[in-house]
Amino acid sequence: THSRTEKLLADPCTPAYYSWHQRPPAATSHQLSPLSSGVIMSVAGIDVGDSTSCVALARKGGVDVILNKESNRETPSVLTFNAKQRQLGTDAVGAMATNPRNTVSQVKRLLGKKFSDPAIQADLQYLPYKVVEGADGGCEVEVQYLGAATRLSPEQLMAALLVDLRQLAEREQGAPVTDAVLAVPVYFTEAERHAMLAAAGTAGLKCLRLLNDTTATALAWGIYRTDLPEDTPVNVVFIDVGYSATQVCVVALRGRELKVLSSAWDRDLGGRNFDNVLFEHFVREFDAKYKLDIKGNLRASFRLRGACEKAKKILTTNPEAVVSVECIADDKDVAGSITREVFEEEAKATLDKLVQTVLKAVEDAGLTPETVSNVEFVGGSSRVPAVTRHVTDYFGREPNRTLNATETVSRGCALQCAMLSPAFKVRDFQVQDTFPYGIQLTWQKEGERVTSTVFERGSHVPSAKMLTFYRTEPFDIEAAYTPESDLPSTADARIGSFKIGPFAVPAGAESAKLKVKVTLNLNSVLVLESVVAVEEEEVEE
Template sequence: MAVVGFDLGFQNCYIAVVKSGGIETVANEFTDRCTPAVVSFGPKNRFVGNAAKNQAITNPASTVCNFKRLHGRLFEDAVVQAERANLPYDLAPLCDGRVSAKIPSFFTDSERRSVLDAAKIAGLNCLRLMNDTSAVALSYGIYKQDLPDPEEKPRIVFFVDMGHSAFQVSACAFNKGKLKVLSTAFDPYLGGRDFDQRLVEHFCAEFKSKYKLDVKSRVRALLRLQQECEKLKKLMSSNSTDIPLNIECFMDDKDVSGKMNRYWSQAKFEELCADLIERVTVPLVAALEQAQVQLQDINAVEIVGGATRIPAVKAQISKFFRRDVSTTLNADEAVARGCALQCAMLSPAFKVRDFCITDVIPFPISLSWSSEADEAKSCHEIFGKNHPSPSSKVITFHRNKPFVLEAFYSDPGSLPFPEAKIGEYKVQNVQAQDNAEKSKVKVKVQVNASGIMDVTSATMVMRVSAADADGDLGENTIEEVSTQDGLDEADGQVRDKQFKSVIFSTDHSQTQGQMIQQDQQEKERNNAKNAVEENVYFYRHKLEGPYQTFLSTNEQQKFFELLNLTETWLYEEGADQDKQTYLHKLAEIHKLGMPVKDRYQESVKRPKLFEQLLSKIQRYSTIMEDESYKHIDEPDMEKVRTCVRETHEWMATMRKSQEQLRPEDEPAVHSTQIHKKLQTLLNICEEIVSKPKPRVDSPAEESMQAECTVNKSPEDVTMDYNDILQNGKRSSHEGD
């Protein structure tokens, strides 16, 4: 059972898999560990990753990218409309108002649920969602052997992550076997693409004055410039030389060029991005204040994310913390590796070092409930900002009829999302006690490990004795519950209450399955078409070369005609046919081509096998006359003679028959037949001729043994025996 971690980035994705030897980042079909988060829709199939990115210029209207911000948002959302202005494709509202098209720490409940739904549609069993910075902290801390003991002062580390579209900061406290997130802060609208856009604006203005070209009027030209500016930004971060920007046939068949230099243009670049660089400080200040630590208490600052490689960004972070930043983590793969580690910890198939992770809830969550006739509407903050997660609480109500709970974010102004409401939960089947008093209802509210808030259970306590009826029934109470799932037992009879079910349509899952099937069919169709084209070129080349003598003039003319007609058909009416049509065309080519190919291959293999067979016949013929093999029994040697004679006669007959044929005729004997004869000869003869000679003592040894026995008298033999005994006793005494 494999477990993997996904880093779902705005621009790229990384996938890490847990293996017995450790964690490995998976490479795609292009042997690239980074896969673009792009999907392109063709006429009949989809392209994903690198293949889709290659379609971005030629097919921009059907190539979907930069869709991470659209998760869980309505079409009228201001963020969606702002993104829509920069997208090469169009967005359309669905019937429910949503957009048809690893998670950041600032994702709200709706966005997190949207990611889980997407994973379900893709057929993934998502064990949990994990915040980017928490995954980075896990991949940092689990390998550290020098962390302080649990009772000692923790090591404080700040993690700064600037990706392509967002900027996140978290403060974490580390002890041995334990990670606690102290605070998180973010700017969801600051990332590497904002710096790219400043370069795009700069070169748009330069090309307009220099070449009189309005780049923004052409979608494809603007996309090409964006790609080149992104490359230029990356090169500026690591090179001090002049970096040219050259685009051929950019617009109106004009070539354009420009250049930037990290040093002499640094002031210009910082001037272009001055406001962006200043915005880097805001989340750093917020994270520091919320964590309630001083700069001198910080042990390390780790930076990850591709945009942190920009020198101006790195310098701003270093300036704020008054220390050099650390780059011990893989800036691109740290999130995916942390997710894979968390997945391994949750899976029973892997044994991982014990490491406790306590995350935080980024936004405060409140709960309100419908009031009784004699009560005012009640509202309480259940989970505060940076409250430990996962966590749960139990709220006790006194009701005599069903009521509704509404969950929402307490501070809408801090949300990067227009809707503060999380959801409504209706507690049904609530009734009064037998004595007409209100019933005690305990509702459990939970924020799970994925950061999703839910009402997990509701129980009603039924009074069984009059003595238990004492007490105030008009007060609602909230009690803390540990992060472990569970509920304290209540006195009396407890009955589960019903909740209103939310039904999700499975149309998206069915559509995904249909698209996967269609992609596979299109792949098989293209493979069949390519096979036809490859065989046309293959046989045409061979017929002009080694295959030329292995078919008659009429056959050759007929074959060439078929190949030419097939090639013409491929580029005309055969350009878009179904799989079976291409397979039928391929069968027509093979019907004429395979016999020619077989005759050529037989002409190459047959002489070599005949030579091997003749060599073995000659060897066994020599053995039959060799005196050194006289130890073999005559019946066995007769078997060898018979087998050699029959094989030799068969070979002579087949050779003669083959020599009488022309190259274009069907062979008289095939290489498989010769090989079979060779194996039969070896099986019969080799076992017999490999028998070893029986061991025979030489005459000199026999005469020497006889002389020793004859010359010795009985007394000598007795003396020799006594000497042996004496020598044996002497040896035993020396050993003692």
């Protein structure tokens, strides 16, 4: 016979970051708040967008998007700093023109990114404020605040936005709101997800889950349907064209179950790109007509961009729009006009990229435009008529707009939070999400590097894997995204490394037998769940 003992050697942990990202690891658990004083009355779903943010509260009566103090359902994701104070949201928007250097927006794009990342370097042209490299190689924003140069990490800035949104919810609720599900872009990597969790922790939020924007949208769509077939699933494509990015997911829905089949995205395709098309058009026109150097003037550039965004929205409902800015520079007023036709012609490259992204998601799901049952549009930029036309041409039918374009992500998150919270009874609905990147582990074995893919691209979230090692000495396991993952070629695919050991080799044995369990948790974050030393010995009767 056989005696067997197992000894737990390690508590769950996330990989130690590589030197460029040595921020304190955030809590990754998704345990629930204790039901101290009876029940939790409300839980939140929070969507911090690159242009605007939304909070939805799940309460006994249902899910509501919260109004801010200006009675708007969307709050600008902007912070501004000056000699006297810090302002957020609507109060900060005016400062984008008057104090551009110290007014921070698009924080989500800086989260968890190295300063040297080419994506960050390319973004700097859009950001009027100063971004510098932090001691850990990450990004820091430098502003003049209370009369001194102050450096803030993207996590701190995100935390400030989250506190503001949490307070909004608490004012409405008249009670603390701590449990929340936060939306993140589906393409967020380990470092970006950790940064978001760290920000949530700093903001006093208990993040029960990071939910992909696209999955939140699909959940908000599917949970109220009563007409979903029990047998053959319906395949629905959700397309979210936002401020700076586009995300697409293909979902199979059946009965009370939702399964993400594929996701595709373009980090650089959204309203910002359309604004830029108009901006470049008018920079050319005005520089020639009025002898100006608009791009060389930060304030003039900002004001022209603002006018271009307005013109873009006018072109959504009108065939022509006027762009005019008074006293843009050198005391000159500028004015010009553009037709929708010219705008669409100049935006052609952007529109083609959009169709490519949709096509990739559909093909990855093993579908064709004909086998897709439904196409749903969300995101503010899905309102651009040419966006609708291009997607319509691809599918051979016009996408539906069943969902609110800018509130749905927060609603889906609030629903997910209610489902995870014991304080709520939500009619059962299964959400089977997938992670779009594959994860591989590498270790040394007898002097050689061995690499094994533990989570294929498109693995279910959560997932677990068990690996067995026979070793005499402590060793490292390095984690990285697989080459098949759709990371930009310039991106750093490394996630981090785990140290296994120390451990004792049992007397009389050649090596220790170690069982290593790794999981891809509910936040799509890699966790070393446990290391167990197994001792087996033959026992004579």
